[in-house]
Amino acid sequence: MSAIKFDVFGQLDVRKRLKLLTLPPAKRKRVMTQIGKRLHAETRRRLRTNKDVTGVPFAPRKEKRKGRMFRKLGNAAYYKSTDAYTEISFKGLAGVIAKEHQEGQRVVYTAAQAEKDYGTPDYDEPATRKQAKSLRDAGFKIKRGKKWQAPSLMWITKNLKLGQAGLILKALRDEVSKKRWIIELPERAFLGASPNDINQLVNIIFNETINAEA
Known part of the structure; x- marks a missing residue:
């Protein structure tokens, strides 16, 4: 500046x-x-x-x-x-x-810019702890016997891949994949x-x- x-x-x-x-x-x-x-x-x-x-x-x-x-x-x-x-x-x-x-500032950020800045993620990597917390907050549950229960963060990171966790989170939040975002600073x-x-x-x-x- x-x-x-x-x-x-x-x-x-x-x-x-x-x-x-x-x-x-x-x-x-x-x-x-x-x-x-x-x-x-x-x-x-x-x-x-x-x-x-x-x-x-x-x-x-x-x-x-x-x-x-x-x-x-x-x-x-x-x-x-x-x-x-x-x-x-x-x-x-x-x-x-x-x-x-x-x-x-009002910044427009695109998917292409995100990929350039952070690279393409490896969707076969284990789900991150941050994803696990977001899934729990969004109400993600698994069936254990006859009951649906919220899994532990460790279970999510060990049993879900990065891509799977992302898709589940989008479905729970009813989100549509975005090509651009507006960031208000x-x-x-x-x-x-x-x-x-x-x-x-x-x-x-x-x-x-x-x-x-x-």
């Missing part, structure tokens, strides 16, 4: 803007560098804690998976500062992922800062750097 530039000057109140503009370029860059360093740290903290710029928890995943999202995404974030701006950006593929979640805005946050940050940095030299 292209670098995200924080318009620090535009978000400052007039007095702070004038004070910053009166600084020599070297000192102004020092302030911008400190802002970039702290915004970078804050961005990584939000990703680590899964909260947006307002402190609200991210929209959860649709699938039930344990653990926090974006555990490694923050490692790809870096910052760059000049005497005029500070920017936070992400490297390589991480930039694509960051952009999708920062802005939210909710907005999870972790990049940015409010004008109030920027003004407070500049106050702190002025006190720690510029005013301390006076």
Whole structure:
């Protein structure tokens, strides 16, 4: 993704803007560098804690998976500062992922893309534990004597193949094979800062750097 530039000057109140503009370029860059360093740290903290710029928890995943999202995404974030701006950006593929979640996105995914990304599955392999759990949740039962009972996860993985489990699951869910899917990625805005946050940050940095030299 292209670098995200924080318009620090535009978000400052007039007095702070004038004070910053009166600084020599070297000192102004020092302030911008400190802002970039702290915004970078804050961005990584939000990703680590899964909260947006307002402190609200991210929209959860649709699938039930344990653990926090974006555990490694923050490692790809870096910052760059000049005497005029500070920017936070992400490297390589991480930039694509960051952009999708920062802005939210509606993605059309096709069967051909899935095959290209993950390859063609071996349908003669044993059913997976994930399939076994899905079958149980969908109400799959087997006949034991005169009774129909839900089998154990171990029974399913030992007695059903990957392809068989998939077909049974589709039948139980009354699903039709899809050639394309629409994936809705909710907005999870972790990049940015409010004008109030920027003004407070500049106050702190002025006190720690510029005013301390006076």
